[in-house]
Amino acid sequence: MKKERDLPQVERLTIDEFFQGIPVPVFLLNEDRRVEKMTPAAAAIFSGLSESAGGDECTFGRVVNCIHCLDDPRGCGHTPFCGKCPVRKTILDIYATGQPCRQKEVKLTLSPDGHDCHLVISAELLALPSGRKILLHFEDITARKKAEEKLALTKDILDRAQKVARVGSWHMDFLTNTMLWTDEAYRLFGLEPGTPVNYDRFLQKVHPGDREYVARKWRAALAGEPYEIEHRIIVNGQVKWVREKAEVETDKNGKPLRAIGTVQDITGYKQQETDKARLQRELLHVSRVTAMGELTAALTHEMNQPLMAIMGNVQAAQRLLAPDAQGQEPDLEEIREILADVVKDSKRAAEIIRKIRVYLKKSLHKPVLLDLNTAIREILPLIRSNALIKNVSLNIELAPDLPPARGDRVQLQQVIVNLALNGFEAMTGEGEKELTIRTTGNEKTVTVSVEDTGTGITVDNPEDLFKPFFTTKNEGMGMGLAVNKSIIEAHGGTLKVENNRGPGVTFSFILPVYGGD
Amino acid sequence: MPPTVFIVDDDPSVRKSLERLLRASGFTTQAFASAEDFLACRPCQNPKEPACLVLDVRMPGISGINLQQKLAKTGIILPVVFITGHGDIPMSVQAMKDGAIDFLPKPFAEKELLAAVEQALTKAARLQEETAEKAEIHRRVNTLTPREYEVFRWVITGMLNKEIAAELRVTEKTIKVHRARVMQKMAAASLADLVRLAEKIGIASEKRSSSGN
Ligand SMILES: Nc1ncnc2c1ncn2[C@@H]1O[C@H](COP(=O)(O)OP(=O)(O)OP(=O)(O)O)[C@@H](O)[C@H]1O
Numbered sequence: 001m002k003k004e005r006d007l008p009q010v011e012r013l014t015i016d017e018f019f020q021g022i023p024v025p026v027f028l029l030n031e032d033r034r035v036e037k038m039t040p041a042a043a044a045i046f047s048g049l050s051e052s053a054g055g056d057e058c059t060f061g062r063v064v065n066c067i068h069c070l071d072d073p074r075g076c077g078h079t080p081f082c083g084k085c086p087v088r089k090t091i092l093d094i095y096a097t098g099q100p101c102r103q104k105e106v107k108l109t110l111s112p113d114g115h116d117c118h119l120v121i122s123a124e125l126l127a128l129p130s131g132r133k134i135l136l137h138f139e140d141i142t143a144r145k146k147a148e149e150k151l152a153l154t155k156d157i158l159d160r161a162q163k164v165a166r167v168g169s170w171h172m173d174f175l176t177n178t179m180l181w182t183d184e185a186y187r188l189f190g191l192e193p194g195t196p197v198n199y200d201r202f203l204q205k206v207h208p209g210d211r212e213y214v215a216r217k218w219r220a221a222l223a224g225e226p227y228e229i230e231h232r233i234i235v236n237g238q239v240k241w242v243r244e245k246a247e248v249e250t251d252k253n254g255k256p257l258r259a260i261g262t263v264q265d266i267t268g269y270k271q272q273e274t275d276k277a278r279l280q281r282e283l284l285h286v287s288r289v290t291a292m293g294e295l296t297a298a299l300t301h302e303m304n305q306p307l308m309a310i311m312g313n314v315q316a317a318q319r320l321l322a323p324d325a326q327g328q329e330p331d332l333e334e335i336r337e338i339l340a341d342v343v344k345d346s347k348r349a350a351e352i353i354r355k356i357r358v359y360l361k362k363s364l365h366k367p368v369l370l371d372l373n374t375a376i377r378e379i380l381p382l383i384r385s386n387a388l389i390k391n392v393s394l395n396i397e398l399a400p401d402l403p404p405a406r407g408d409r410v411q412l413q414q415v416i417v418n419l420a421l422n423g424f425e426a427m428t429g430e431g432e433k434e435l436t437i438r439t440t441g442n443e444k445t446v447t448v449s450v451e452d453t454g455t456g457i458t459v460d461n462p463e464d465l466f467k468p469f470f471t472t473k474n475e476g477m478g479m480g481l482a483v484n485k486s487i488i489e490a491h492g493g494t495l496k497v498e499n500n501r502g503p504g505v506t507f508s509f510i511l512p513v514y515g516g517d
Numbered sequence: 518m519p520p521t522v523f524i525v526d527d528d529p530s531v532r533k534s535l536e537r538l539l540r541a542s543g544f545t546t547q548a549f550a551s552a553e554d555f556l557a558c559r560p561c562q563n564p565k566e567p568a569c570l571v572l573d574v575r576m577p578g579i580s581g582i583n584l585q586q587k588l589a590k591t592g593i594i595l596p597v598v599f600i601t602g603h604g605d606i607p608m609s610v611q612a613m614k615d616g617a618i619d620f621l622p623k624p625f626a627e628k629e630l631l632a633a634v635e636q637a638l639t640k641a642a643r644l645q646e647e648t649a650e651k652a653e654i655h656r657r658v659n660t661l662t663p664r665e666y667e668v669f670r671w672v673i674t675g676m677l678n679k680e681i682a683a684e685l686r687v688t689e690k691t692i693k694v695h696r697a698r699v700m701q702k703m704a705a706a707s708l709a710d711l712v713r714l715a716e717k718i719g720i721a722s723e724k725r726s727s728s729g730n
């Protein structure tokens with residue numbers, strides 16, 4: 001700022017000196033719209049423009065109809081109607097109304113390349129002794145406009161891409177504890193774009209059952225662990241599944257500065273996965289139940305009929321022989337008939353049993369050479385999808401060079417699936433959920449074990465678990481382990497169970513090596 | 518004659534042994550090899566004395582469950598004890614809802630069968646009594662003239678003669694005469710008695726709207 005005593009000097013400046021000293025583009029126009037004065041900055045703009053218009057350096061005294069008129073008295077020759085030129089219109093308006101123009105944004109299409117030029121015009125009427133003049137100030141904001149448009153376009157592309165991919169992204173600033181979400185992120189969480197958000201607001205949206213898990217994983221991420229999780233959120237009362245990934249940036253002391261993450265809507269995939277897993281599970285159950293069920297249904301009906309007949313007959317005979325039968329002699333003829341029927345029905349029952357044994361013998365599979373690792377790999381998708389649903393981490397530790405066993409592949413797969421299902425069903429509470437399927441072998445035996453981190457076994461006698469129809473589950477049939485045991489024993493192996501040192505149990509079966517004895 | 522137990526089961530051995538057992542326990546029995554055979558026996562479906570049905574669930578042709586439904590539809594009141602060789606649990610639930618007495622899985626002990634049959638016969642007796650009583654009430658209602666019937670319907674709502682007279686636009690005296698006839702024909706000792714009779718045959722005694730319908 002100038003000191004007070006310099007002021008008289010300023011006053012002595014000529015108007016030319018004044019114009020030379022102003023660092024922004026300013027023109028002084030007379031009532032005929034001729035340029036009387038302009039600042040160097042103004043001259044610079046139009047010298048640039050005049051080049052593109054093919055003219056020479058900017059000169060004074062030209063009629064301003066539009067920008068190019070500064071260079072060309074015939075008008076710019078490119079804007080078809082001078083009457084539509086916003087610059088010209090602004091100048092004429094000011095002369096007509098005397099009202100100043102403040103920061104008016106106008107767009108001009110400048111040929112020959114036809115690019116858009118954005119200007120901010122401010123202008124003021126001066127009543128000078130020499131006549132009415134206009135002081136005109138331009139600001140060329142084309143570059144800024146271009147940058148803004150580009151940004152808007154980039155945002156639009158990002159937004160559309162995110163919408164298509166159903167991926168939102170976010171940025172988190174740890175200093176201010178604020179988050180920036182993309183519109184798609186807002187949409188995924190059912191929030192109005194622009195709503196202020198922070199981590200707590202996000203956590204509120206997470207399904208209550210997953211909150212603890214999500215928060216734990218986030219703490220781990222802040223401590224440097226990778227962050228890639230799937231969890232449920234609740235949007236307008238509906239459950240959605242999302243997959244989240246994030247990277248945390250820290251200072252050199254490991255203190256988090258900011259994080260960038262993505263969130264993807266995977267509800268559709270999850271639904272498919274769940275449907276598939278459910279289907280597979282049902283299939284499995286159906287095949288097991290029908291094979292067993294058909295046999296037992298046929299068996300029960302066939303057996304119950306003769307047993308009923310025998311029971312009824314015997315009890316009828318007992319009544320006939322009872323001493324209080326009104327003092328009458330028992331009807332011996334009738335009793336003889338009854339006994340003959342009892343013999344007949346007993347034979348009928350025995351015949352049924354004989355038939356079942358024949359049937360069972362026939363249905364025994366022929367054991368073949370079998371690689372248990374391969375057998376396990378075949379059922380992994382099924383087990384994996386179950387693990388996914390139950391939020392269990394799955395470890396598969398298959399011994400390389402596992403010796404082959406001898407057995408029926410499908411039956412042994414059935415055993416492993418049964419054990420895995422039991423494992424999953426035992427891990428419904430809190431705590432780490434981990435299922436490990438492991439194979440080990442030596443020259444005599446191969447062992448498959450299924451280890452869980454569930455409730456463990458609480459019964460006094462673990463042998464009870466293997467009894468048919470023993471179950472502690474509401475929906476359980478109690479046949480899983482019974483079937484397993486009979487399959488393993490039919491293979492000349494053993495099935496055993498042990499509580500782990502930590503939580504959970506390990507079920508394992510040991511089979512003889514093929515060719516080994 | 519001892520009460521009758523009808524047996525329907527397609528297995529001849531079972532049928533025969535059940536007949537023997539029930540007879541030895543003092544019942545009259547009549548056995549059928551199929552639901553169709555039973556349906557063909559008209560008098561069986563309308564026994565004079567209390568009777569019941571021991572019915573196998575699964576049979577070729579009309580199943581036991583279907584037979585029960587058919588009988589229920591034609592208004593035949595024969596309490597049913599189901600017996601089955603399968604574990605037909607879901608079926609049994611429906612059957613019990615439809616009023617089956619019990620659902621006995623074969624092979625069952627004599628005790629269970631006899632208890633169920635006794636229960637069924639008790640129910641049969643009660644049902645027969647109720648039916649007879651209803652028939653008697655209906656018979657009495659049928660002796661009422663249309664006008665008397667109308668008065669009867671008003672009286673059981675608890676309205677006074679004066680009110681009924683106003684409603685029917687006749688004199689109170691006329692209503693008094695009609696009312697006396699109704700009580701006499703219905704053999705009712707009191708208003709409360711009359712209301713009870715009406716309720717037994719499902720005539721509601723709520724106040725009727727006076728809109729004239
Ligand atoms: N991994 C396990 N952890 C804890 N308890 C188990 C485990 N596996 C089995 N059990 C116990 O053994 C019981 C019997 O298991 P089994 O597989 O035979 O039948 P189920 O799982 O109850 O029914 P289903 O016939 O559907 O398999 C279970 O009810 C459970 O109490």
Ligand SMILES: [Mg+2]
Pocket residue numbers: 418421422480481
């Ligand atoms: Mg199981």
